[in-house]
Amino acid sequence: MGVKVSLGVSLGVVLAIVVIALVGGEVSALQPVFGIFVPYAAFVIFLVGFIYRVVDWGRSPVPYRIPTTCGQQKTLPWIKQNKIECPSSTLGVIGRMILEVFAFRSLFRHTKAEMASGNIVYGGSKWIWLGALAFHYSFLIIAVRHLRLFLEPVPFLINGLDLVDGMFQIGAPTLYLTDLLLIGAVSYLLVRRLIVPKMRYISLANDYFPLLLILGIGISGVLMRFFIRVDIVSVKELTMGLATLHPVMPEGIGAIFFVHVALISTLFAYFPFSKLMHAGGVFLSPGRNLANTNRAKMHVNPWEYPVKIHPYEDYENEFREKMKDAGIPVERE
Amino acid sequence: MAKNPEYYESLNIDYKPPRGNWMDRPVDIKKGIYCYPARPVVLENVGMNDRSDWGKYWVVEDEDWELPDDWKERFLNKMRDMLGKYRTFKIYMDICVRCGACADKCHYFLGSGDPMNMPVMRAELLRSIYRGEFTTTGKILGRLAGARKLTKKALKQLWYYMFQCSECRRCSVFCPYGIDTAEITIMGREIMNELGMNIAWIQESVSKCIHTGNHLGLQPQAYKECIDVMLMDIEDNVGITFEPTFNRKGAEILFVCPSGDVFADPGIFTLAGYLMLFEFLGLDYTWSTYASEGGDFGYFTANEMAKRMNGKIYAEAKRLGVKWILGGECGHMWRVLNQYMTTWHGPIDFLEEPVSPITGTKFENAKAHKMVHIMEFTADLIKNNKLKLDPSRNDQLRVTYHDSCNPARGLGLLEEPRYVIKNVCNHFYEMPENTIREQTYCCGSGSGLNASENMELRLRGGFPRQNALRYVADKYGVNMLACICAIDRAALPPAAQYWNPDVGVCGITELVANALIMEGEGPRTHNIRGFEIATWEPEP
Numbered sequence: 001m002g003v004k005v006s007l008g009v010s011l012g013v014v015l016a017i018v019v020i021a022l023v024g025g026e027v028s029a030l031q032p033v034f035g036i037f038v039p040y041a042a043f044v045i046f047l048v049g050f051i052y053r054v055v056d057w058g059r060s061p062v063p064y065r066i067p068t069t070c071g072q073q074k075t076l077p078w079i080k081q082n083k084i085e086c087p088s089s090t091l092g093v094i095g096r097m098i099l100e101v102f103a104f105r106s107l108f109r110h111t112k113a114e115m116a117s118g119n120i121v122y123g124g125s126k127w128i129w130l131g132a133l134a135f136h137y138s139f140l141i142i143a144v145r146h147l148r149l150f151l152e153p154v155p156f157l158i159n160g161l162d163l164v165d166g167m168f169q170i171g172a173p174t175l176y177l178t179d180l181l182l183i184g185a186v187s188y189l190l191v192r193r194l195i196v197p198k199m200r201y202i203s204l205a206n207d208y209f210p211l212l213l214i215l216g217i218g219i220s221g222v223l224m225r226f227f228i229r230v231d232i233v234s235v236k237e238l239t240m241g242l243a244t245l246h247p248v249m250p251e252g253i254g255a256i257f258f259v260h261v262a263l264i265s266t267l268f269a270y271f272p273f274s275k276l277m278h279a280g281g282v283f284l285s286p287g288r289n290l291a292n293t294n295r296a297k298m299h300v301n302p303w304e305y306p307v308k309i310h311p312y313e314d315y316e317n318e319f320r321e322k323m324k325d326a327g328i329p330v331e332r333e
Numbered sequence: 334m335a336k337n338p339e340y341y342e343s344l345n346i347d348y349k350p351p352r353g354n355w356m357d358r359p360v361d362i363k364k365g366i367y368c369y370p371a372r373p374v375v376l377e378n379v380g381m382n383d384r385s386d387w388g389k390y391w392v393v394e395d396e397d398w399e400l401p402d403d404w405k406e407r408f409l410n411k412m413r414d415m416l417g418k419y420r421t422f423k424i425y426m427d428i429c430v431r432c433g434a435c436a437d438k439c440h441y442f443l444g445s446g447d448p449m450n451m452p453v454m455r456a457e458l459l460r461s462i463y464r465g466e467f468t469t470t471g472k473i474l475g476r477l478a479g480a481r482k483l484t485k486k487a488l489k490q491l492w493y494y495m496f497q498c499s500e501c502r503r504c505s506v507f508c509p510y511g512i513d514t515a516e517i518t519i520m521g522r523e524i525m526n527e528l529g530m531n532i533a534w535i536q537e538s539v540s541k542c543i544h545t546g547n548h549l550g551l552q553p554q555a556y557k558e559c560i561d562v563m564l565m566d567i568e569d570n571v572g573i574t575f576e577p578t579f580n581r582k583g584a585e586i587l588f589v590c591p592s593g594d595v596f597a598d599p600g601i602f603t604l605a606g607y608l609m610l611f612e613f614l615g616l617d618y619t620w621s622t623y624a625s626e627g628g629d630f631g632y633f634t635a636n637e638m639a640k641r642m643n644g645k646i647y648a649e650a651k652r653l654g655v656k657w658i659l660g661g662e663c664g665h666m667w668r669v670l671n672q673y674m675t676t677w678h679g680p681i682d683f684l685e686e687p688v689s690p691i692t693g694t695k696f697e698n699a700k701a702h703k704m705v706h707i708m709e710f711t712a713d714l715i716k717n718n719k720l721k722l723d724p725s726r727n728d729q730l731r732v733t734y735h736d737s738c739n740p741a742r743g744l745g746l747l748e749e750p751r752y753v754i755k756n757v758c759n760h761f762y763e764m765p766e767n768t769i770r771e772q773t774y775c776c777g778s779g780s781g782l783n784a785s786e787n788m789e790l791r792l793r794g795g796f797p798r799q800n801a802l803r804y805v806a807d808k809y810g811v812n813m814l815a816c817i818c819a820i821d822r823a824a825l826p827p828a829a830q831y832w833n834p835d836v837g838v839c840g841i842t843e844l845v846a847n848a849l850i851m852e853g854e855g856p857r858t859h860n861i862r863g864f865e866i867a868t869w870e871p872e873p
Contacts, residue, residue, distance in 0.1 A: 002352070002353055002354050005477075006477070007570040008747070009477060020583075028366045033718055053427075054665060056423075057420055057424055057427075058420075059417070059420070060416065060418065060419060060420040060422070060423045061419075062419075062420045063418060063419060063676070064672055064673050064676055065672060065676070066421070066513070066516065066672045067511075068502055068505045068506055068513060068742050068743075068771075069741070069742055069743060069744060069745035069771070069854065070506050070742070070771040071745060071747070071771065072745055072747045072748050073698065073744060073745030073746060073747075074698050075696075075698050075709055075746075075748075075749065076696075076709065076712060076713055076716070076749075077751065078716060079752070080748070082745075086745040088698075100509070100511075106434070106506065106507055106508055106509045106511065107434055107507075107509045109506065109507050110507060111435065111767055113437040113438070113767075113797075114348070115344075115345060115348065115441055117345075118344040118345070119800055119803075119804075120443055120767070120796075120797055120800050122767040128432065128433070128434065132432070134511075135622045136866070143556055144766075149858050162621065187615070189856055192688070195431070197349045197350055197746070198348070198349075198350055198405070198433060198436050198437070198448070198451065199433050200350075201350035201351075201355065201448050201451075201454075202431045202433060202436065202451065202453050202454060202457070203431060204431065204478070205477045205478065205479070206478055206479055207430070207431050226867050240693035259483060261683050261740060268858075270492060272468075273469075273470050275427075275429065275430045275431075277427055277428055278428040278429075278510055279432050281428035281509045281510060282428070282511075284420065285421075285424055285425075285428075285510050285511045285512070286420060286421045286424075286511075286731075287421070287505055287508070287511025287512065287513045287516075288510070288511035288513075292671075292744075292745055294671050294672055294673075294674075294675055294676070294701075294702065295671055295675065295699040295700075295701060295702035295704070296698050296699065296700055296701055296702075297696055297701055298675045298680050298701045299675065299676045300676065301676050301677075303418060304676065304677065307637055307640050307641045307644065308380075308641060309641055309644035309645060309648055310543050310544065310645065311648075312623050312639070312645075312648060312649065312652055315544075315546065315623050316398060316623075318544070319552055319553050319554075322552060322553060322675055323553045323554065323580075323622070325554060326553060326554035326557050326558075326564075327557075328553050328554070328579045328580050328622060329579070329580050329581065329582070330547070
């Protein structure tokens with residue numbers, strides 16, 4: 001099973017969801033299933049699953065404090081410590097985590113090593129960092145923008161975000177920058193997996209599937225906004241119903257909307273069972289979220305147990321005569 | 334200045350992986366890459382899994398690895414147990430997104446081009462078993478979810494590649510989630526230990542260390558003799574005589590260093606450095622023949638064995654009634670000391686907070702652990718003008734510094750060694766920034782892989798470091814590679830001999846000792862290696 005199967009199956013599943021939603025969305029009797037039941041179910045799976053996974057991780061203790069130190073330790077007062085990359089306080093750890101979570105600090109270090117006439121050469125390579133950043137932030141902003149569908153009145157901040165995101169006022173309705181960014185970034189991440197041989201070698205269906213899913217979400221969203229228009233008033237009626245737990249199924253929402261919702265629901269439901277859980281895991285990663293203070297402050301391991309240490313007494317019993325001959329002091333002559 | 338060895342030009346390692354799915358790869362175990370398994374008899378005396386209850390010695394080339402009937406159960410039970418004990422393990426099995434940032438960061442991958450040496454793939458070897466045996470989606474979707482069952486083939490691959498990782502943690506610096514391949518290798522090795530699948534080089538050292546106190550198996554009189562030999566060298570080359578003490582009760586400080594420094598060239602000159610430095614200071618300290626090992630090869634087998642071996646240091650400090658402990662130049666020793674030791678044995682209330690008796694400096698960063706790194710200790714001495722130094726005695730040396738992996742990424746000791754070098758040498762040059770400090774490369778032989786039968790692996794793994802060294806050798810005429818790790822001092826010379834035949838290897842304290850103006854010294858025409866200073870050109 002190579003790339004073809006992994007990619008093919010992932011694409012097949014995404015397309016199947018699209019077709020099912022398209023067909024189902026046309027049948028008015030099925031519309032409540034796709035518009036109400038599926039989103040609710042997906043959201044519950046996401047919530048319960050996410051919490052379960054995080055709690056499950058938390059059940060395993062952190063026996064040893066083993067952060068990777070990426071800077072100078074706290075030591076003699078005249079040596080400047082790197083308080084972020086080698087933190088010795090909670091504040092430093094928070095700083096390190098903020099940089100990691102919001103700026104992808106470690107990914108920023110990425111360099112590319114290549115072989116050139118017998119030497120390894122290192123090239124700065126910020127594309128993966130930039131691509132990942134563009135992807136995550138545009139996705140976040142798009143998600144926040146969508147809150148306008150679940151809130152009434154729409155908060156000032158979300159309206160503001162909408163304005164900024166559409167500031168170039170290209171076309172009508174205005175084109176959102178984040179839409180372009182998201183589709184561009186996801187495509188980059190996908191193409192990178194397919195054309196870079198190392199990436200192709202390490203990629204699994206679990207890697208292609210979420211990318212294709214998100215690409216599908218982006219494309220269906222853009223289609224709905226620009227090409228296959230849906231009745232936005234009815235959509236808001238539906239989403240407000242969902243948000244207020246009084247779901248209603250208005251008439252006349254186009255099938256493309258159900259495709260969009262089905263793909264998003266799939267993403268939500270898939271999330272807790274997949275690598276997407278890195279969103280929760282990054283906060284719990286002991287490689288980053290601990291201070292390098294073992295020598296100053298004892299870290300306690302809840303399951304530590306005493307072990308048999310070869311006692312000095314046995315050592316001396318074994319070597320006493322030799323020690324005496326060599327003039328090494330002994331406990332018992 | 335010497336030219337690049339010829340084979341450099343023709344060296345072309347292909348970093349492009351083959352086509353197809355890695356799970357279809359056959360078990361392809363090559364001579365020169367793997368280490369020999371341990372003989373069962375070695376382990377009988379330390380109570381570690383010795384295979385005696387089911388089988389015999391196993392040979393890597395054989396089809397049958399002499400596994401017990403219930404090997405799968407043993408493996409999976411151990412794995413389940415460790416998943417419950419280590420959050421690291423569980424999270425690192427779950428959250429990798431295969432972004433590929435780690436792929437070209439491993440020295441073994443860069444030196445061999447073997448795609449399974451990309452850290453992500455090394456981890457996937459274990460992760461695929463985790464998915465196939467422990468997760469519902471993996472059990473249902475199988476290979477589609479990157480999952481596979483635990484088979485003999487999977488086990489053999491796992492063994493082969495877990496002993497091609499030196500636990501240097503370079504990849505973890507670049508991982509966006511801080512996934513630490515060293516941690517995964519540590520887990521993998523401990524699980525396989527349940528099946529008696531460790532290597533001779535590691536387990537024989539463990540076995541010796543338990544009884545004699547050091548990896549080399551030096552009995553107390555032999556340990557003392559080694560040091561006596563260095564005292565004679567010091568007498569010859571420096572013109573002073575003195576007698577350090579062993580196992581002395583009531584000393585203020587216990588000194589512990591890796592036993593490699595006591596026995597093997599060029600580590601013995603680092604040892605001479607320790608001796609001269611402490612003599613210069615008139616330090617009230619003692620050596621111990623019982624706690625005669627700072628390193629901990631137990632750490633490369635299982636957590637419990639690591640703790641058993643490490644425990645002797647505090648036990649001896651307590652028995653001798655010292656105030657605190659000074660630790661020598663060693664890599665994984667300091668990772669273990671910093672990140673495990675206090676948790677294993679603490680709280681340490683029978684020792685005092687370390688204070689330098691010479692400068693009065695309190696080492697507050699070590700107030701719970703009670704151990705100080707010799708580089709912290711020496712940097713503090715120099716800063717307070719307590720050493721009389723003549724750096725011109727090292728003028729024949731053009732020095733660069735190899736950050737030993739563990740002090741860099743498991744302790745954060747970056748500036749102290751540089752400060753010391755700059756004060757005892759006039760010519761110091763840094764290697765390229767992608768190869769030093771937290772991005773430093775492994776010597777190629779860490780984590781117990783410095784055996785002889787795997788020399789190809791070691792030379793390949795040593796290539797990225799040696800390539801950076803080549804760069805400064807060509808550019809600045811660097812002829813000495815300083816480091817603070819005993820495995821470095823054992824592993825860098827053969828690698829340098831191959832890749833950089835005009836560069837020598839030394840510990841920093843050796844450089845300190847050469848610059849140190851001792852009271853009552855004779856004419857210092859020779860360095861502590863016995864070579865005439867003015868004409869000496871170091872060779873590995």
